Amino acid sequence: MRRVIAFSICVLLGVLGGYLSAPILSVAVAQSSDPEMFAGSMLTTYKNLVVCDCNDRPANEGLKELSRYLSVLQSFKDTNQKSKVLAQEIGLTYVRLSMVERKLNQQSRADQDMKRGQSELATLGWKDLSKEHLTSLVTQLNSEYKQVGPKDKAASTTATAR
Amino acid sequence: MKVLKSIFFCFVCLLAFLVAGAASCTIRAKYWGIPKVRASLAYSYTGFFGEYSFLQYNQADAEQGKAALLDYLGLLDRIQNERIQYPRYTLHFDAGLTYLRLYRLEMAANKPAEAGEYLRSAQKEFASSGMRGDLSSETLAKNIAVREAGEAKRYNKVEGTTVPATEQNR
Numbered sequence: 162m163r164r165v166i167a168f169s170i171c172v173l174l175g176v177l178g179g180y181l182s183a184p185i186l187s188v189a190v191a192q193s194s195d196p197e198m199f200a201g202s203m204l205t206t207y208k209n210l211v212v213c214d215c216n217d218r219p220a221n222e223g224l225k226e227l228s229r230y231l232s233v234l235q236s237f238k239d240t241n242q243k244s245k246v247l248a249q250e251i252g253l254t255y256v257r258l259s260m261v262e263r264k265l266n267q268q269s270r271a272d273q274d275m276k277r278g279q280s281e282l283a284t285l286g287w288k289d290l291s292k293e294h295l296t297s298l299v300t301q302l303n304s305e306y307k308q309v310g311p312k313d314k315a316a317s318t319t320a321t322a323r
Numbered sequence: 324m325k326v327l328k329s330i331f332f333c334f335v336c337l338l339a340f341l342v343a344g345a346a347s348c349t350i351r352a353k354y355w356g357i358p359k360v361r362a363s364l365a366y367s368y369t370g371f372f373g374e375y376s377f378l379q380y381n382q383a384d385a386e387q388g389k390a391a392l393l394d395y396l397g398l399l400d401r402i403q404n405e406r407i408q409y410p411r412y413t414l415h416f417d418a419g420l421t422y423l424r425l426y427r428l429e430m431a432a433n434k435p436a437e438a439g440e441y442l443r444s445a446q447k448e449f450a451s452s453g454m455r456g457d458l459s460s461e462t463l464a465k466n467i468a469v470r471e472a473g474e475a476k477r478y479n480k481v482e483g484t485t486v487p488a489t490e491q492n493r
Contacts, residue, residue, distance in 0.1 A: 178347075182344075182348050191361050205371040
């Protein structure tokens with residue numbers, strides 16, 4: 162009898178352990194079966210935090226966050242050189258950085274980053290690469306991130322943009 | 324002998340623990356976890372990709388805009404083909420809207436035959452989404468023109484005036 166109980170407990174513990182570890186397995190399977198979608202999704206989450214918070218955060222912290230986000234984007238770009246999605250995101254992030262640097266009176270760095278952004282976006286066939294237009298566009302895009310809470314943003318940003 | 328029996332029993336218990344764990348993990352992952360994770364990743368990724376394709380359409384030249392819109396349609400198709408749990412309305416609505424944008428680009432490029440094809444595809448997608456109301460070619464063409472004018476106002480401010488993306492592509 163004691164052995165039956167011990168055996169049943171082992172089975173139950175196994176079922177419980179498996180049940181609880183299923184989400185981890187699910188993420189691992191999803192990541193390995195579709196790495197592009199996984200990476201894109203992670204970047205979306207990261208972007209939502211950075212862009213949203215940068216609107217309200219002190220400029221110094223915003224600069225740090227944007228620089229970190231940019232280096233993540235560039236590391237993804239190194240492994241996927243042809244990605245236009247990443248190229249666009251890098252271009253817009255340079256513009257965002259430039260805007261924050263201008264706020265911090267780092268004029269030469271701001272100009273440099275704006276030029277980098279412009280050259281990234283030029284490779285994507287963007288027609289209006291003037292500083293004024295890109296600043297206005299990014300301000301508009303940032304404001305759409307600001308309108309909603311961080312949790313709802315992923316879903317609603319594109320809906321607003323589109 | 325008794326010691327051997329005990330060791331054997333422990334081994335059986337361990338095996339039962341592992342088999343039960345693997346089985347419950349696989350079943351839960353297959354029927355609950357993986358579909359949910361894939362749906363969440365797809366939802367998030369289409370947002371990211373949708374913004375990219377929209378900005379390419381709105382800001383880049385016609386060729387690049389068209390390529391981005393077709394890539395986005397490819398992604399939506401993939402989500403549909405792989406049967407990822409994704410809101411049906413959103414999927415078809417986004418596809419329909421993308422076809423309408425392609426229609427606008429082809430009209431601006433003076434290719435009415437291709438434009439007409441895209442308009443028909445848009446109608447099909449909107450009908451599949453369950454959308455009710457007037458889905459005639461004229462209404463859809465009018466709606467996308469109005470929508471584009473609004474987008475131009477928001478994203479293409481040129482010295483106080485606005486220029487729709489398709490106008491700029493000309």
